[in-house]
Amino acid sequence: MGPFTLLSLLGGAYLYVTVPVSYQSQSSVALLDSSAVARLAPTFGNPISNAGGSLIVTADVLIRTLESADAAKELQGRGVTDPYTAGFAPQSESPLLSLSVTGTDRAKVLRETNTLTDFAGEQLKALQAAAKVPPTYFVQTAPVVLPQTPVSKSKSRYQDIAAVVILGVVSAFLLSILLEGVAVVRRRRRTGNGPAPRPEHARTPRGPLGRRVDATAVLTVYLALAFFIPSNLALPALGGVGTPANVFALLGLLWYLATWLGGRILPAPGTRLARLAMCVLGLAVLAAYVADAMRESSHEEVLGADRGLIGFLVWVSLVVLTSAGVQERGRLDVLMRRMVVMGSVVAAIGFYDFFAATNIADSIHIPGLQTSVAQVSVMDRGAFTRPRATTAQPLEFAGMLAILLPFAIQQALDPVRRDLHALRRWGPVLLMAGALPLSVSRTSIIGLLLVALVMVPRWKPARRWAAIGLMTASVAVFKVLVPGLIGTITGLFASFLSNSDSSTQARTVKYSAIVPYLKERPWFGRGFGTFTPDLYFFTDNQYMLALAEMGALGLVALLLLFVTGIHHGGGIRRLARTESDRELGQAFFASSLVALVISATFDSLSFPMFAGMFFLLLGAGCSCLGFVRGEAAAAAVQGPGQTSQVQLPQLVENR
Numbered sequence: 180m181g182p183f184t185l186l187s188l189l190g191g192a193y194l195y196v197t198v199p200v201s202y203q204s205q206s207s208v209a210l211l212d213s214s215a216v217a218r219l220a221p222t223f224g225n226p227i228s229n230a231g232g233s234l235i236v237t238a239d240v241l242i243r244t245l246e247s248a249d250a251a252k253e254l255q256g257r258g259v260t261d262p263y264t265a266g267f268a269p270q271s272e273s274p275l276l277s278l279s280v281t282g283t284d285r286a287k288v289l290r291e292t293n294t295l296t297d298f299a300g301e302q303l304k305a306l307q308a309a310a311k312v313p314p315t316y317f318v319q320t321a322p323v324v325l326p327q328t329p330v331s332k333s334k335s336r337y338q339d340i341a342a343v344v345i346l347g348v349v350s351a352f353l354l355s356i357l358l359e360g361v362a363v364v365r366r367r368r369r370t371g372n373g374p375a376p377r378p379e380h381a382r383t384p385r386g387p388l389g390r391r392v393d394a395t396a397v398l399t400v401y402l403a404l405a406f407f408i409p410s411n412l413a414l415p416a417l418g419g420v421g422t423p424a425n426v427f428a429l430l431g432l433l434w435y436l437a438t439w440l441g442g443r444i445l446p447a448p449g450t451r452l453a454r455l456a457m458c459v460l461g462l463a464v465l466a467a468y469v470a471d472a473m474r475e476s477s478h479e480e481v482l483g484a485d486r487g488l489i490g491f492l493v494w495v496s497l498v499v500l501t502s503a504g505v506q507e508r509g510r511l512d513v514l515m516r517r518m519v520v521m522g523s524v525v526a527a528i529g530f531y532d533f534f535a536a537t538n539i540a541d542s543i544h545i546p547g548l549q550t551s552v553a554q555v556s557v558m559d560r561g562a563f564t565r566p567r568a569t570t571a572q573p574l575e576f577a578g579m580l581a582i583l584l585p586f587a588i589q590q591a592l593d594p595v596r597r598d599l600h601a602l603r604r605w606g607p608v609l610l611m612a613g614a615l616p617l618s619v620s621r622t623s624i625i626g627l628l629l630v631a632l633v634m635v636p637r638w639k640p641a642r643r644w645a646a647i648g649l650m651t652a653s654v655a656v657f658k659v660l661v662p663g664l665i666g667t668i669t670g671l672f673a674s675f676l677s678n679s680d681s682s683t684q685a686r687t688v689k690y691s692a693i694v695p696y697l698k699e700r701p702w703f704g705r706g707f708g709t710f711t712p713d714l715y716f717f718t719d720n721q722y723m724l725a726l727a728e729m730g731a732l733g734l735v736a737l738l739l740l741f742v743t744g745i746h747h748g749g750g751i752r753r754l755a756r757t758e759s760d761r762e763l764g765q766a767f768f769a770s771s772l773v774a775l776v777i778s779a780t781f782d783s784l785s786f787p788m789f790a791g792m793f794f795l796l797l798g799a800g801c802s803c804l805g806f807v808r809g810e811a812a813a814a815a816v817q818g819p820g821q822t823s824q825v826q827l828p829q830l831v832e833n834r
Contacts, residue, residue, distance in 0.1 A: 180352070180355055182351075183347050183348070183350055183354065184351050187343060187346065187347020187350075187351075188344060190343045190347065191341075191344045194339055194340045194343060195340055199283040200283065200331050201281055201332045202282060202283065202284075202285045202288050202331055202332065203279055203280065203329060203330060203332050204280055204289050204292040204328070205292070205324070205326070206277075206278045206279075206292055206293075206295075206326040207277055207324035208276045208278060208296060208299055208322050208323070209276075209320070209321050210234045210237055210241075210274040210275075210276070210303075210319070211320075211321050235274055237303075237318050238274035238275075241265075241276065241299065241302065241306070242265050242266055244302050245278075245295075245298075246264075246265055250298075250302065253298070254298060257298070258291065260291075261280050261281060261283075261287070261291055262280070262281050263278070263279065263281075263291070264277075265277075265278050265295075265299070276299065278296055278299060279292070280292045280295060281332065289326060289328065292326035292327075293326050296325075296326060300319075303318060303319075303320055304317060352436075393506070393510060394431075394504025394506075395513055397434060397435075397504075398497075398500055400427060401424050401427050401431065401497075401795075402517060402518055402521050404422075404427055405424035405787070405788055405791050405792075406522065406524065406569060407524075407525075407569060408423050408424065408543075408569065409540040409569045410424075410570050410571045410575070410786065410787045411540070411551055412543070412548040412549065412550060413425075413787075414426070415549050418551050419490075419787065420487075420489045420490040420787070421551070422787050423548070424787070424791060425493045425791070428493045428497055428500075428791070429492060431496055431500050432495065432499060435500055435503070435504050444504065446502075447502065447503055447504075447505060447506055447802060447805050447806075448809065449808045450502040450503055450802055452743060452746070452747075452801055452804075453502045453743060453797050453798050454498060454502060454503070456736075456739050456797075457495055457498050457740075459735075460733075460737070460739075460740060461491065463703075463707075463729045463730075463733040463736040464487065464491045464707045464733075466703045467484075467487075467703050467707040467728055467729040467730065467732075468488060468706060470700060470704060470706060471484045471707075471709055472484075472706075474700075474705070476705075476706065476709065477714070479711070480705075480706060480711075480714065483706070483708040483709040483711055483714075484706040487706070487707035487708025487709070487728075493791070494794045497791060497794040497797075497798060498797055498801075500798065501795055501797075501798025501799045501802055502799075502805075505799075505802045508803075511802055511803060514799065515586055515590070515799065516590060518583065518792075519583060519586050520607065522579070522587070523607035523611060525568045525569055525579070525580075526568070526610040526611045526613070528569060529566035529567070529568040529576060529580075529614040529617060529618070530566070530614060530617065531566075532564065532566035532567065532568060533563070533564055533565075533566045533614075533617040537564070538568075539568070540567065540569050543569075551571075558573055560619040563619050563661075563663075565617075565618055565619050565620070566617055570786065570788050570789075571787070571788070573620060574618075574620060574781040575781075575783075575788055575789050576614075577618040577620050577622045577626065578622060578626065578774075578777050579789045579792055580614055580623070581615060581623060581629075581630065581773050582773050582774050583770070583792065584612060584615070584626070585630055585633075585766035585767075585769040586763075587607040587608045587611050587612075588608055589762045589765070591605050591608050592642075592762060593762070594759060612627065612653075616664060616668060617661075619664070619671075620671075621671050621672060621675060621780060622777050622780045622781060626773045626776075626777055629772055629776060630769050631646075631650065633772060634766070634769055637765055689716060689717070689723070690723070692716065693718065693723055693726075696710075696727050697726055697730075700730060701730055701731060702730045702731055703729065703730040703732060703733075704725075704727060704733055705727060705728055707729055707733070709728060710724060715727075717782070718782055719781055719782060720778075720780070721778035721779070721781070721782050721783045721785075722734060722737065724785070737778075737784075740797065741771055741772075743771075743797065743801075744770070744774065744800055745771045745775070747764075747771070747797075747801055748766070748768025748800060749764065750764070750804045750807075751763060751764030751767060751800070751803055752765055752768065754804075754807045755807055756807075756810060756811065756814060760807060764807075767796070767799075767800040770796055771796075771797075774793050
């Protein structure tokens with residue numbers, strides 16, 4: 180750590196000394212119509228000013244002329260050798276041009292800005308003269324903001340310095356991890372034994388309140404940030420991946436690595452499968468990143484690819500913390516219970532949004548955060564307001580609740596919780612299941628049906644028929660309490676089947692629009708995080724988006740993630756020794772299957788709350804499968820005639 184950190188600091192100091200400060204000067208030029216503006220321009224044969232009086236076309240022609248190679252050569256002959264830009268003034272609908280020059284010599288930059296401003300007027304006159312426009316009808320240039328005194332632009336300089344320092348420190352940290360691992364392996368080979376036993380909780384760090392700081396505690400903070408801070412609020416520099424929850428997840432990964440290096444924690448046994456699936460996804464992400472670097476991508480696409488890498492690290496953090504960091508079965512149960520309780524609070528907020536025809540998240544403003552989703556507002560469908568609670572979009576709200584609902588049902592049916600009040604057991608189920616239809620989307624209804632089709636057939640006949648009767652009665656309740664809602668939802672599916680729905684037609688058009696991009700780069704895609712709506716279009720399909728960004732390799736990696744989650748659920752159900760664990764395995768199975776199917780209805784992993792819950796559940800399923808395997812192996816070793824030492828089930832609120 181020492182040498183690499185010192186080298187990075189020296190490298191940053193070298194850049195600070197050698198890289199000069201750049202300066203920028205700006206001016207603004209307005210276009211004025213001719214003195215004959217009272218008569219229509221086409222009458223006098225001036226094609227340049229023929230823009231219905233707005234002169235926007237005139238300004239566009241002038242901008243393109245100034246940015247041409249011939250104009251650059253002419254300006255270079257006049258002494259303008261520093262980079263310059265010409266474009267429309269920001270937030271201006273009038274023909275107002277903004278001219279700027281950036282260089283390292285302040286006096287020279289000011290001279291070059293004056294030259295560029297004069298040159299713009301000369302070029303406009305030359306264009307009109309070449310079109311044989313009478314001078315009386317010339318469009319004129321009028322400087323409204325004279326060339327300003329150059330101001331320093333040190334942001335890029337400090338960004339380069341920070342990048343060098345951060346790269347050196349991170350490289351030192353990763354190298355220390357590698358060397359520590361090699362040293363541990365060598366010590367084990369030298370001694371021929373495993374790691375020396377140590378007390379289970381002797382070195383466990385404790386928080387400020389005296390409680391143990393473990394992966395469950397870290398993930399609880401993540402859940403609170405993810406659920407209760409609107410997912411569209413993020414740090415401005417990081418875009419959509421810069422939510423407070425994601426930033427905390429990255430810090431949680433560093434905490435886990437530091438705890439592992441300190442010998443206080445070892446990865447939970449039998450939990451490697453989820454991390455292997457993430458390695459495959461990481462290979463696809465890195466291959467797409469290299470593919471983006473090898474093509475002529477725009478600056479926005481490069482930034483998108485960088486944000487994609489950060490988002491992938493967040494997903495890795497969640498999977499590692501849940502699969503490798505949770506060391507006790509009881510702590511996993513506590514984490515799952517907290518997730519369901521917090522999710523039910525978000526569902527309750529959705530109820531308020533629906534009946535109040537508003538969105539409570541719009542009134543939440545946090546200093547330092549800004550919205551990363553353009554035009555986030557209340558959305559309507561039919562006569563109903565579609566709630567989104569603290570999510571970024573109603574579809575994210577529906578998808579998130581759909582993958583959490585199986586666990587709310589499992590916890591309500593858990594025999595350990597049978598003595599609790601019915602409202603405590605069934606309240607989360609009623610909130611989540613009731614909020615899903617309120618989103619007025621096909622995604623929510625598909626999620627509900629999948630949960631019912633996966634979980635209900637596994638129940639005993641008495642419970643099964645009671646559930647079918649309850650679902651039938653709930654439809655009647657919705658028809659009475661919310662008139663028109665059931666008809667609106669059935670109309671959505673009817674229009675989908677007849678292909679008469681506008682949203683369905685828009686998605687069908689996108690299928691053909693994305694084909695050229697898939698043919699251009701079929702194997703590794705255009706770069707993970709680069710196919711953004713502001714540059715291309717909304718795909719409304721996670722599989723199409725994966726194909727465009729990561730190619731065929733990315734699609735295979737994505738499907739592997741969903742299949743891995745389904746495998747976790749099936750494995751838990753097969754190896755479980757109690758009915759409660761079988762129900763839990765079925766819940767993991769149903770949740771992963773719902774994620775697999777509804778990802779075809781919207782770009783699911785582009786939304787931070789849904790993606791966070793999915794990857795947390797992926798790691799939790801792997802962790803639970805490891806615990807169940809360990810219990811099954813211990814029972815097999817003890818034999819049928821011996822008494823198991825497995826602890827009796829306890830209520831998660833008491834642990």
